Amino acid sequence: MVPVGDKTRVQCEPFDTAAELVRVKSASRCIGGVVLFVGVVRDFSQGHGVTKILFEHFPGMAEAKLAELRDVAINRFGLIDLVIVHRVGELAPGDDIVLIAAAAEHRAAAFDGCSWCIDELKKAVPIWKKEHTPDGAVWLEAHP
C-alpha cells in the first residue's frame, strides 16, 4: 500500500478521496478552502465506446515532474498545501484516474491552483494512455 502521506504519488491502487481531503485540511488551520479535482474514466471518447484505459508512466521521471509541479504551484498561487495522485495500470469506466487537492486561505487561489495543476500535468508529466474500444486499442496523444 502506498503511504497516503506522500504529497505527490503515482500508484496502481485506488486513492481514497475523502482521506486525502482530511489530510490536506490537516496541514494548517489557515486553510479557508480546498478545491478537489478528480479525473474519471469515461465510457466514451471521440465517438467510440471505451472499455478500459491503460495508463503507462516513466517511473522516476513522472514522480519527479509531479513533485516539481507541486512546488511551482504552491509558490505561484500561494497554496498552503497541495496533493497530486495519479493512477497507472488498467482502469475501467468509472474508475478514478487523478486527484488534485489544492488548499489555500481563500477560494480563488485554490481554484486557480487546482486548474493550473491539471492543465500542466497533462502537458508535462510523462504519463500516457491507451484507450481500448470495441474496435481496438489506440494510444492518445492529444491532451484536451
Place this chain on the structure above:
Amino acid sequence: MKITVRYFALLRELMGRESEVVSWDDAEPTVERLRGHLADRVPARAALLRGGTLLVAVNREYAAANTGLRDGDEVALFPPVSGG
C-alpha cells in the same frame, strides 16, 4: 560511448523494446545526432525517430535537440504525454 535509450508508450510498441544500450561515437554528441543515428539503424522508424513529434528527456529532464550527451547518459524518447 554508451547511451541507454528508453522508449515509452506507442514508440515502445513500434520499436519492439523498452530500452537498449547504444554504443555510439560522435565528434559532437547531441540529442539530435543520436536520433539521427537511431533513425539510420531502424529505417522503418526513421521518420518518427528524426521527426518533431517525439519528446526527449536526458537523465529524466526534458531536453532540446542541441542538448549535449555524455557517456552513460540515459535518453528517453516518447510521444506527447496524455495523462490526466
